[in-house]
Amino acid sequence: MRSRTLVGTLATVAIAATGSLALAGPASAATGSSSKATASAPALSGTTTVTTARGIAPTLLKAGILPLPTANTGFGLQIFGGFAVSYRFPITSGNPDLAGPSGDIFHKGGINFVSLRGKKLEIGKFDISLADKKVYTTEINFKPGRIAVLDLDLSNLKVTKRSNGDTNLSGITARLDPAAAGAINSTFGTALPADGSLVFGSASVLLKG
Secondary structure (H helix, E strand, C coil), X not given: CHHHHHHHHHHHHHHHHHCCCXXXXXXXXXXXXXXXXXXXXXXXXXXXXXXXXXXXXXXXXXXXXXXXXXXXXXXEEECCCCCEEEEEEEXXXXXXXXXXXXCEEEECCEEEEEECCCCEEEEEEEEEECCCXXXXXXXXXXXXXXXXXXXXXXXXXXXXXXXXXXXXXXXXXXXXXXXXXXXXXXXXXXXXXXXXXXXXXXXXXXXXC
16 A cells, blocks of 8 residues: 555656656666766767666665656656556767767756655766666766666667667666665665666667667
8 A cells, every 4th residue: 555655656746847747558875076078979869768677666665765757857657567667868968889889878867766754866967888888877966976877788789770860779678786776775774686686677769860
């Protein structure tokens, strides 16, 4: 019952934060200065979508933690076939080279983890480093900072070139990086695996032509 109430709260607060909510069926803290400057990256547009694995959102909700979208972040709940949350982060710039792969893809938006006890951990303005195969946050609690958030498995990466010039990257598995797991655990007193084994979800990237 508590989890169901929290799901309702998550949906309500997300609507307030983003102005919209998508309901979908099955899908077909250490701080420091950022070492990469997005201002020097070429203009690029598109969207990166991250969808949590089926057990992630319920685990957070049962711990009394709401993973809320920040401003400029799209948000959706998937309730059929298991509860999951999806986030859509607008791409702002980047220099990806898919042949390497190498380069970076920079975003706006983020996720604000908020507990019922008043504790918060915000991460955002993500940098996908294709060479490192990681997603870094360049903002922690709305201040400049940089830690690895997700480790990307690109072994099943599928690159689809569309007729309109857009490029879609899919088949990406995202695992919670030990640094991010440690930040969440230390902030909220949780016990998420901090060895890099926890599958956080999947990711797809749409690069506009």
